[in-house]
Amino acid sequence: MTLAEVSAGTGISASTLSRLESGSRRATLELLVALARTYRVTLDELVDAPRTGDPRVHLKPVEHPYAQVVPLTERVGGPRAFKMVLRPDGRTPDPRTHEGYDWIYVLDGRLRLVLGEHDVVLTVGEVAEFDTRTPHWFGCADDHPVELLSIMGPQGERMHVRARPRRAERP
Structure with missing residues (x-):
């Protein structure tokens, strides 16, 4: 040119x-x-900018006897996010309490959640949100693993889910 x-x-x-x-x-x-x-x-x-490094995020899972936990955030304080894969292990629910607030989203499998006097099973796409001062426990609802996302925040810091209502279909 x-x-x-x-x-x-x-x-x-x-x-x-x-x-x-x-x-x-x-x-x-x-x-x-x-x-x-x-x-x-x-x-x-x-x-002629130099090539950037590998764009993939390499997360370091933490192994527990009944779960693999992958921290998705590294920040200290404020909300923290985790991906968890829980393995069936036959544990008896042992509800515990601690400071904070938890939001759980089931990615795959069936999650049993014991929360206070409630004992419910969450399936793929379902969400639970609760104050962790309420006695709670969660694990596999059957003999298959369950994958979930968990966002934990300080006491009183609730997650907010916004969804747009579906439009009515025209006949």
Whole structure:
């Protein structure tokens, strides 16, 4: 492309483009975006940015006798998220209490939740939210593993689930 063609495509004057090419002018982000758009390349390609490292997150699971727990957050204080895979182990429910608030979402399997006087089974897609000062226990509801997400927060810090109601179907 000629300087005139690039100038017409970017709106950058030919003299500015010439100074950019010769190195006598530094490119601003505004100029780089216009040039990348005109040349149909990414900004990284245009400035020959170094490749970034592996984008995958490598989580370190913690093994327990009856579960594998994968911390999804590393922050101290505030809400913390975990993915848990509970293995059936025949444990008898032993409800406990502690400070905080818990939100549990079942990804796969059937989860037995003993919460106060309630003894319920949650299935895929179901959610439970409770104050952990209420005696509670959860484990596999049958002899199959159960996968769940758990978000635990300090006392009184509730999770908020917002859902848009389904639109009524027209006949």
